[in-house]
Amino acid sequence: MVSRVIPVDPFDLVIFGGTGDLARRKILPALFRRFSDGQMPEEARIIGAARTEQDGAAWAEWVHKALKEFLPKEECDKALIKAFLERLDYLPIDAMGEGGWKELKGKMRDGVTQAFYFSVGPSLFGALAERLHAHGIAREDARIVVEKPFGRDLASARALNATLAEHFNETQIYRIDHYLGKETVQNLMAIRFGNVLFEPLWNAQYVDHVQITVAEEVGVDGRGAYYDKSGAMRDMVQNHLMQLLCLTAMEPPNRFEPDAVRDEKLKVIRALDPVAPADIVRGQYVGKQSYLEDVEDPSSRTESYIAMKLHVSNWRWNGTPFYLRTGKCMKARGSEIVIHFKDTPHSIFEEDAGNKANVLSIRLQPNEGIDLRVTIKEPGPGGMRLVDVPLDMSFADALGPDVGHVPDAYERLIMDVIRGNQTLFMRGDEVEAAWAWTDPIIEGWKARGEKPVPYETGSSGPEEALMLMHRDGRRWRDIV
Numbered sequence: 227m228v229s230r231v232i233p234v235d236p237f238d239l240v241i242f243g244g245t246g247d248l249a250r251r252k253i254l255p256a257l258f259r260r261f262s263d264g265q266m267p268e269e270a271r272i273i274g275a276a277r278t279e280q281d282g283a284a285w286a287e288w289v290h291k292a293l294k295e296f297l298p299k300e301e302c303d304k305a306l307i308k309a310f311l312e313r314l315d316y317l318p319i320d321a322m323g324e325g326g327w328k329e330l331k332g333k334m335r336d337g338v339t340q341a342f343y344f345s346v347g348p349s350l351f352g353a354l355a356e357r358l359h360a361h362g363i364a365r366e367d368a369r370i371v372v373e374k375p376f377g378r379d380l381a382s383a384r385a386l387n388a389t390l391a392e393h394f395n396e397t398q399i400y401r402i403d404h405y406l407g408k409e410t411v412q413n414l415m416a417i418r419f420g421n422v423l424f425e426p427l428w429n430a431q432y433v434d435h436v437q438i439t440v441a442e443e444v445g446v447d448g449r450g451a452y453y454d455k456s457g458a459m460r461d462m463v464q465n466h467l468m469q470l471l472c473l474t475a476m477e478p479p480n481r482f483e484p485d486a487v488r489d490e491k492l493k494v495i496r497a498l499d500p501v502a503p504a505d506i507v508r509g510q511y512v513g514k515q516s517y518l519e520d521v522e523d524p525s526s527r528t529e530s531y532i533a534m535k536l537h538v539s540n541w542r543w544n545g546t547p548f549y550l551r552t553g554k555c556m557k558a559r560g561s562e563i564v565i566h567f568k569d570t571p572h573s574i575f576e577e578d579a580g581n582k583a584n585v586l587s588i589r590l591q592p593n594e595g596i597d598l599r600v601t602i603k604e605p606g607p608g609g610m611r612l613v614d615v616p617l618d619m620s621f622a623d624a625l626g627p628d629v630g631h632v633p634d635a636y637e638r639l640i641m642d643v644i645r646g647n648q649t650l651f652m653r654g655d656e657v658e659a660a661w662a663w664t665d666p667i668i669e670g671w672k673a674r675g676e677k678p679v680p681y682e683t684g685s686s687g688p689e690e691a692l693m694l695m696h697r698d699g700r701r702w703r704d705i706v
Contacts, residue, residue, distance in 0.1 A: 234644040236269035236338040240330070242321065242354055243345035244274025244285065248373065250292040252404075253345060256636035258293055261310045262301065263633075265641060273333060274316040275326070285316035321350045327361045340368040341643050348375060352389040359393040369643050371400045374465055376652070378456065379668075380661035387654040400643050401652040405466045405561075406473075407635030407642075410594040412650070414473050414563065415482070417588070417596065424586075425478065427567065430546040434583070434700075437564040438470050440552040440590075441705050445511065445683075446520045446530065454521040457528040458508075462552040464664045468495065469652070470590075471548060474563055475538050484648040488656060495659040497540045501667055503674065505535040507691040511555035513683040529678045530554045533691035535698075547698070551691060555683040558705045561590035566700075587703070 239257075241249055260266050274285045290311060294302055315333065319326030334340065342358060344351055351372055358364040372390070377383030390399055405411060418425055427433070440462060446453040453461060472491035479486035509531035510517040517530045531553030538548065567584040585599040598617045633641075642650060681688040686705055695701050 231263050231265045233265055233267050234270075234339075234641055236267050237341060237644050238271050238273065238333075238335055238338050239341045239343065239640075239644070240273045240275055241343045241345055242275050242319070242350075243343075244316065245276040245278045245288065246345055248345045249274070250288075251296055252636045253343065253640070254289050254292055255296045256634065256640055258297070258307070258310050259301070259633065260637050260641055261313070262303070262306050266313075269338065270313055271335075272314050273330075274314065275319040275330065277318065277320065279318045280316065282314065282316040286311045286314050289314060321346065321353050321357075324357075327357055327363070331361050331363045334363055339644050339646075340365055341371065342368065343371040343640075345373060348372075348377070348386060351386065355390055355393040364394070367398075368394075369398050369400055369646065370394055371402055371640075371643055373402055375456065375460065376401055376465070376657045377661060378460055380658060380665050383657050383661045387658065391654075396654055397648070399654070400639075400648060401654075401657065402639055403465055403469055403652055404635040404639065405590070406469055406650040406652075407637075407639040408590050408594065409633075409638075410588055410590050410596070411470070411473065413596065414588055415487075417586075419478050419482075428565075429542045430544050432567055433546050434566045434568045435546060435698075436474060436548045436566070437703055438467055438474070438548065438550045438562075439564075439703070439705065440467060440470075440561045441556040441559060442552075442554045443556060443559045445515050445517065445555045450521040453530075454523060454526055454528045458530060458532040458552050458554075459664065459668060463532060463534070463550060464660050465652075467550050467552060468660050470563055471536070471550065474565075475543060475548070477542065482649065484651075485653075487649050488653045492653070492656050492659055493540075494538060495656065495663060497538050497543075498663050499537045499539050500663075501534055501536060503670065503676075505694070506667070506671070507531075507533040507688055507694055508671065508676065508678040509553065509681045509688040509691070510678040511553075511683045512680040515555055515683045517555075527677050531556075531678070531681060531687050531691070533687065533694055535694060549695065549700075549702070551687065551702070553681075553687050556705060557684050557686055559592060560705050562703075563588040563590070564703050585703075 241253060243249060254272075257266070257272060261270075274289075290307060293307060317326050317330050317333065319330060342354070342364065344354055346354070355370065358368075358370075364370075370390070377386050418428060469491070472494045475494045476487075476490040477493065479490045508529035510526075510528075511530050517528075518524050518526060521528070531551070533549070533551035536548040536550060537543070538546075565586040565588075567586070569583050584601070587597045587599075589595050589597065600617060639650060642648075679688045679690055686692075686702065692702065
């Protein structure tokens with residue numbers, strides 16, 4: 227099976243923050259891979275824009291080093307890299323002043339798709355949007371890409387949306403969440419809405435509970451200053467885990483089209499119940515690596531781990547809990563959505579045969595794939611003994627070596643921007659609804675003066691998070 231690559235239209239893509247870490251690690255390697263796969267047309271051009279005073283040749287050399295650092299050696303074909311670098315240009319630009327904007331306008335072409343990637347802090351979004359408008363650079367069909375965080379609370383999210391809306395309409399704004407670009411996240415929709423096998427069972431009548439886990443082995447590392455002002459709730463739950471929850475819980479859209487999908491996700495957020503304090507566990511890692519040593523404030527109460535029990539108040543999910551957890555310095559890196567189906571209503575087998583339940587796990591990382599555990603008879607004599615076995619589909623194994631390179635999240639999402647497809651991007655009202663649900667939870671634990679509980683570096687999280695499940699007669703799926 228060979229992947230089908232459809233070239234996009236010619237484009238001018240301007241990367242503000244073109245010398246930054248995100249551009250170096252993610253954006254430029256993603257663009258090179260799309261070029262290598264033949265998806266980028268001959269007329270495409272990428273323009274770096276940043277404060278650094280340098281010319282296009284110097285930036286191209288910097289990009290070359292980034293590609294060699296962040297791509298496997300076998301992907302760094304010299305001829306391909308040379309051809310890719312020929313599509314690059316660069317401009318020194320002052321985001322808060324007037325320097326470079328006239329020159330940027332002179333470089334923009336008519337008759338091609340126009341996109342501007344704001345790979346900078348949110349404090350610069352307004353200035354960039356205003357200058358693109360004031361200098362007549364952005365056309366009415368131009369697209370802008372903005373990275374999270376989309377605010378740090380409802381008030382700042384509304385202000386940010388209002389600032390962008392002064393110069394761009396909602397159809398032009400692409401709020402990027404790289405989790406939505408993962409192959410398996412999109413496969414979640416394919417599994418649900420493309421198979422009659424699952425969708426009739428995807429409800430409270432048949433689903434016992436849902437677990438969503440995003441675990442990281444690393445600590446806050448060099449992001450301590452930022453992370454200590456956000457914490458796991460703002461950094462992960464309000465956006466990444468919320469999006470995974472929405473795709474898992476939403477009703478079938480009437481078509482696979484941007485606003486139809488995003489309308490259904492918004493309904494899920496608005497159906498979320500407030501979370502009781504007893505259903506929240508916050509933690510900080512300690513031990514051989516300590517959170518308080520990784521941040522500047524030795525008395526910080528910011529959480530590096532959070533686990534929550536949520537309820538979606540609608541007919542489909544009434545009574546079915548959703549358990550979310552995310553944390554740093556955990557024993558393994560892994561992200562997955564796990565659907566635990568209920569036991570059979572009546573077992574025809576003897577008690578010593580065992581009573582097994584079906585489990586569908588959707589792995590986002592590492593080793594993207596889908597695993598469905600079904601019950602069979604254990605082979606051999608000695609009577610009827612039941613055992614769970616996996617029907618496992620990892621993309622690498624199931625699709626074989628001929629499938630080619632499976633695009634990563636940034637590859638897919640950037641090309642979706644060029645195509646004008648907003649399905650996998652967050653809408654402004656979605657962002658605001660998520661903050662409207664999140665803010666009271668954060669304000670609640672601050673008002674109660676709660677401190678995060680400690681958990682050992684390299685563990686599965688705090689003991690209290692295990693009890694969150696155990697008291698309901700359930701247990702977290704092991705992080706492997």
